[in-house]
Amino acid sequence: MQQLTENCLEIIKKRPDHSHKGTFGKTLLIGGNAQYGGAIMMSAEACVNAGAGLTTVACDPVNKTALHARLPEVMIIDWQDEKALKSVFSEADLLLIGPGLGTDKHGSNLLEWVLQHQKESQWLIIDGSAITLMANNRYKLPFPKQTIFTPHEMEWQRLSGLAIKDQKETFNQKVQEVMQAIIVLKSSQTEIYTNEGSFRNISGNPGMATGGMGDTLAGIITAFMAQFDKNIATLNAAVYLHSFIGNELAKENYIVRPTKISERLPYWMKHFEK
């Protein structure tokens, strides 16, 4: 298992001079039910600050005002509005589903809908409650090689069938080989399992152990895959940068609030720009 280092950030290239917002990808983030709206807000903040060209959130409309009060840069659609959803979906380069989605009928309907409509040109990130729904319903992925799961250990247990104590490198890798999707197994030392090998991120710190940290990571991954090459190197950079900034903040903060990581993304991406 290869250990991630700062070198992995070299994929953060200087942006081409002649570009427009479409150059950096259109993203659609689906999540945020009536109870867990904060999750999709944190994903969206990460996604905008990490440089996605355009970010649209599809959520329960109860979350609209709070999200816009924090982040007017996002577009927001009612996730019950299938016409709007279809229109944004068909234009999107990157799809994220799961943060605060919930595991009820509407959540599973949305996940099914996404899996039915995903196009070959689109990458899909499955996070949070959408992982639990995948585990419970055993949905088939249309494009496993361009699907990224971001489970924590309990969600990985549900998805892989591996008890937490059995989540060892060789077992995890084996399950990944069967699934063919990419796995970002979040823990105090996040591991990434792919068809091109596995990677360990020893960066990060216990001040980051607070609600919303995973939602923020999901947003960074979405923005990175939208604007940079869609490959494992880009994914690794997103995972590494998230914990790198967490470490920088932890130098002066006992607790690292996820929204503070998002705030610092533009600065640190500039710092590492090649």
Place this chain on the structure above:
Amino acid sequence: MQQLTENCLEIIKKRPDHSHKGTFGKTLLIGGNAQYGGAIMMSAEACVNAGAGLTTVACDPVNKTALHARLPEVMIIDWQDEKALKSVFSEADLLLIGPGLGTDKHGSNLLEWVLQHQKESQWLIIDGSAITLMANNRYKLPFPKQTIFTPHEMEWQRLSGLAIKDQKETFNQKVQEVMQAIIVLKSSQTEIYTNEGSFRNISGNPGMATGGMGDTLAGIITAFMAQFDKNIATLNAAVYLHSFIGNELAKENYIVRPTKISERLPYWMKHFEK
């Protein structure tokens, strides 16, 4: 009566390397009716910034958007939704009830419900209008030794029966001995009465005499009891840190806004980390 000093902050230990958000406790904050929503918002901001692993607020839904606009890191449930409340309650390590709760029927129903459902593994903090409700209704505490009251002088008069002029150390201590609960008697020199002795906090300043200061203290206590050892030393540290940060802010501010104290918690907790 022992005077609190900076030494009491030594309970702020370096966090264990291998930890996750569950390690630092699940908290449930109940309060915030249609009129006094700001109170529970300030408690929640304090709780998140003081390092609780997970923070859920149960409040009147009219407060949801304002709270999420400030703090997407919290989960919010409608306090009329008993199913959601039961589910979050049963998972919680720390319970806070009272900031902006109100003293109407719904407030007393919630307090009764909490007292009926509290488990031996859970600590309970009773603040604000919940103290008045306790005084008016003479409810019995299921676990007095793991219950903390945070009255100001008028609320303590209601709860203890001691007129403000009679709130002397010996009388207060006597009432505490009967009640067996822990008392944080807030004033310009806050006093803490417990089965293990009494403590005085001479820290603090008159710039802190503004609405919301107590709600913020309640949130810090909740987060400290959730993540550190559940004992008097931890409580003392929470009380001391609140006024310590207030003093730091007062060096450059005539008025200390409660939300500014919450903002500085991560910095000062890092500063004092052992």
Place this chain on the structure above:
Amino acid sequence: MQQLTENCLEIIKKRPDHSHKGTFGKTLLIGGNAQYGGAIMMSAEACVNAGAGLTTVACDPVNKTALHARLPEVMIIDWQDEKALKSVFSEADLLLIGPGLGTDKHGSNLLEWVLQHQKESQWLIIDGSAITLMANNRYKLPFPKQTIFTPHEMEWQRLSGLAIKDQKETFNQKVQEVMQAIIVLKSSQTEIYTNEGSFRNISGNPGMATGGMGDTLAGIITAFMAQFDKNIATLNAAVYLHSFIGNELAKENYIVRPTKISERLPYWMKHFEK
């Protein structure tokens, strides 16, 4: 006419050590209809940051969430809820009516109600649309000597009957003598007319000529009269500090946003504390 200087800020005294939020006054701010909600929000931000012990806003409930998202330190009541209004009113030391009140029937009803219920212990500040309503309806003031009007030139024309071109010192003073109330006549050089003489504030700058500046001044006056001696010296200090901070901000800003003045109040009040 006496010119205000920095000396007038000496009324900002060190706060007494043993104090609580009641020591610094309870304020009630009435305004903010469905269209002009921003005005009362800016008054409230000024009032809290200028050090009022407790601040309650009575407004159209459509403004509740935006106000709480900015300022959880205030309590907010629905201005249609007469029971709540009565309860807060009877406890208040300082009353402000007018910012964003509107000149419709509900606005005039509220103003009438305030004039009927004002107690001898309460000071009243009449701003914005409430001045126009006073002019149109010729209501009688119950306690003119503890009433402060804060008109701009057009509102003063309506209230005094003096055309803007006739608003000279002697004429203004004469009208004030008849009215017996205190007049803060806002312009690029604000003038204050009282039974104890008149004062001119030559501080201020044209970067402050932007919507909301008067609402902010009204909030500062409210907080100052609530916490310091209720007299002309305190009023003068509030007027001077508002433009002093505006000047400080104008050193680095072409436009001075009113909310930025409020943010700096705690700092500059500390700076001038005696």
Place this chain on the structure above:
Amino acid sequence: MQQLTENCLEIIKKRPDHSHKGTFGKTLLIGGNAQYGGAIMMSAEACVNAGAGLTTVACDPVNKTALHARLPEVMIIDWQDEKALKSVFSEADLLLIGPGLGTDKHGSNLLEWVLQHQKESQWLIIDGSAITLMANNRYKLPFPKQTIFTPHEMEWQRLSGLAIKDQKETFNQKVQEVMQAIIVLKSSQTEIYTNEGSFRNISGNPGMATGGMGDTLAGIITAFMAQFDKNIATLNAAVYLHSFIGNELAKENYIVRPTKISERLPYWMKHFEK
């Protein structure tokens, strides 16, 4: 085609000492439907920070709370409320229509209404979906010489009939001559076509290629035309300053969030003040 340089900012004059908010113009911003509310919020933030004397937003009321939570300095009216709209419209010096307006029936109704009611004393800026509506409906401009279009390349294709690959200087200038309106053609090198010649802005950077950048530019133009001379020099300054601040922010940020540009307007306008 003349290249814009820093010299063009010399129109940012020291404000006259004796002035009031009316001196710096009343602006009305129309846009922000239920789905694209963030756009008009960003225009409004730019407009207030760029120094408009008074800013009113007419939008779908679903956006009211989020906008006020960010910016209490604006007034907000429901765009369905024709009486309020008429009243604000008749007082306005500068009109902006389009950011987040949408291309549905209500959007086109509003645009038609504006074109019918525009007075000779008013300048009109047409942005975003209002440009698409102009293209689709071929509405006639009442005052083309005081109308500014701010299309990106695709919108210019719709409006001018020129395919993106044909959008060369001579062709663009020819279309402008026929239309007589002013064209701000946004791209990585924005071009301005007018009856007084054409101008190129080579300032700007690819970190600015993110959603909301154009809405922010529209707000700056509105405020500049409201407070300075209504001419091409003022327009050029607005365009240049927008990208100048973007470049300053890009020195430390890989991505330039539009709202961060608005935040810095007061500082940089002061810096360049003559």
